[in-house]
Amino acid sequence: MSPRNLLNSIFGKKEKVVTRIAASPTGNLHVGTARSALFNYLFARKNKGKFIIRIEDTDESRSEREYEKNILDGLNWLGLESDEVVKQSDLVERHTECIEKLLLEDKAYESLEDGNKVIRLRNNGGEVVFNDLVRGEIKFDVGELGDFIIARSRTSPLYHLAVVVDDADMDVTHVIRGEDHISNTPRQILIQQALGFKRPKYAHIPLILAPDRSKLSKRTGSTSIDEFRKNGYLAGAFLNYLALLGWNPGTDKELFTMDELIREFDLNGIQKGGAIFDEEKLKWFNREHISNLSEEDKLSYFSKSLSGFDKETAIKMIPVVEERFSTTLEVRNAIREDEFSYFSERPAVDETKVSWKKDSFKDTLMHLENVMELLEKVPESDFTEENIKEAIWSYASREGTGSVLWPMRYALTGKEKSPSPFSVAAVLGKEETLSRLRLQ
Numbered sequence: 001m002s003p004r005n006l007l008n009s010i011f012g013k014k015e016k017v018v019t020r021i022a023a024s025p026t027g028n029l030h031v032g033t034a035r036s037a038l039f040n041y042l043f044a045r046k047n048k049g050k051f052i053i054r055i056e057d058t059d060e061s062r063s064e065r066e067y068e069k070n071i072l073d074g075l076n077w078l079g080l081e082s083d084e085v086v087k088q089s090d091l092v093e094r095h096t097e098c099i100e101k102l103l104l105e106d107k108a109y110e111s112l113e114d115g116n117k118v119i120r121l122r123n124n125g126g127e128v129v130f131n132d133l134v135r136g137e138i139k140f141d142v143g144e145l146g147d148f149i150i151a152r153s154r155t156s157p158l159y160h161l162a163v164v165v166d167d168a169d170m171d172v173t174h175v176i177r178g179e180d181h182i183s184n185t186p187r188q189i190l191i192q193q194a195l196g197f198k199r200p201k202y203a204h205i206p207l208i209l210a211p212d213r214s215k216l217s218k219r220t221g222s223t224s225i226d227e228f229r230k231n232g233y234l235a236g237a238f239l240n241y242l243a244l245l246g247w248n249p250g251t252d253k254e255l256f257t258m259d260e261l262i263r264e265f266d267l268n269g270i271q272k273g274g275a276i277f278d279e280e281k282l283k284w285f286n287r288e289h290i291s292n293l294s295e296e297d298k299l300s301y302f303s304k305s306l307s308g309f310d311k312e313t314a315i316k317m318i319p320v321v322e323e324r325f326s327t328t329l330e331v332r333n334a335i336r337e338d339e340f341s342y343f344s345e346r347p348a349v350d351e352t353k354v355s356w357k358k359d360s361f362k363d364t365l366m367h368l369e370n371v372m373e374l375l376e377k378v379p380e381s382d383f384t385e386e387n388i389k390e391a392i393w394s395y396a397s398r399e400g401t402g403s404v405l406w407p408m409r410y411a412l413t414g415k416e417k418s419p420s421p422f423s424v425a426a427v428l429g430k431e432e433t434l435s436r437l438r439l440q
């Protein structure tokens with residue numbers, strides 16, 4: 001026990017909550033790791049405790065600096081600020097000290113494994129019981145584990161030993177991690193007992209599953225935080241969605257800011273069943289968070305995707321893209337497929353397509369003339385979607401919306417599918433709209 005916690009326990013002071021995310025840099029930051037990090041972060045912040053990021057890079061053959069950076073960048077993007085970042089490989093001396101202590105006390109011994117010496121923990125068998133904060137009491141018959149390997153040599157600890165030593169040295173009070181680690185817990189408890197360490201509290205959270213309940217994998221969609229970021233998910237929206245993967249606030253509330261999550265997060269709200277990752281639902285969160293952005297933030301959010309348009313047009317396009325798309329990736333794809341080319345250049349119009357169904361070209365020209373006349377009355381400075389609609393609507397409903405609005409849409413866009421002709425006209429502005437309606 002650290003001197004601080006020793007004093008706390010002597011004076012009966014509540015111990016300070018310490019949590020950690022123990023991320024292995026063997027791949028990019030994964031959705032599951034990000035969610036574990038978030039829960040650890042929220043729990044620590046809620047309890048005015050400490051949140052540590054520990055890069056578990058002792059397995060040198062599989063760890064890469066590039067992944068380490070990716071993990072730290074991803075956590076940073078999500079706003080999961082840590083109080084400390086530790087690299088496990090910097091702590092090997094301390095692991096060695098613990099391995100030597102175990103050997104000296106005959107709680108571990110060296111043995112030969114395929115011609116190599118390894119270090120095994122002496123396991124006296126029996127039952128290990130722990131009270132998981134999510135799943136309740138969990139019992140294991142540890143006899144079956146045998147004398148398991150804890151290090152390849154005195155200076156190369158394996159995962160179980162390193163985790164136990166680091167958690168104890170960092171005064172970690174709560175280990176919140178994926179339930180795939182439940183089966184690791186008895187081994188870790190045996191090592192703790194052998195080293196005389198205090199046992200942290202465990203909370204094993206449900207796995208994140210693909211919609212078909214299979215393991216979340218590349219096959220079932222994106223799994224790395226990077227991809228979601230590049231595809232234009234807002235960190236706040238992604239975080240909001242992650243928080244609800246396995247945690248239930250106990251109310252119908254779905255939209256949360258980070259501060260609200262910190263206030264309301266509670267380990268009791270973690271469910272046991274697997275959490276389904278549904279990108280459609282994530283998109284809904286993104287739309288909601290986009291709609292809560294200020295005008296200025298919306299512009300900066302969409303600006304890169306709309307960089308092919310002049311600034312004034314881009315600003316006016318925002319309501320159109322916001323209504324139709326959930327991410328900037330979708331906006332970029334639509335632009336690549338030429339969906340909005342009519343905002344930057346006048347489309348070629350095929351006169352045989354401009355009339356609605358069986359309407360004659362003469363009648364169509366008349367409708368367009370009348371629409372132009374009605375739009376003339378809308379002041380240029382107030383040429384908004386609502387005002388345009390109001391100016392035309394009663395005429396269009398009287399004459400037949402198809403007969404009036406189809407030619408208007410087609411004249412403005414040259415396309416058979418587009419956003420409403422009112423919103424297109426608002427983006428184009430009065431002068432350009434009238435000029436296109438003139439068909440020449």
Ligand code: GLU
Pocket residue numbers: 021022023024056163175176177181
């Ligand atoms: N390094 C382990 C992993 O990335 C985490 C271990 C833990 O949280 O105890 O899965």
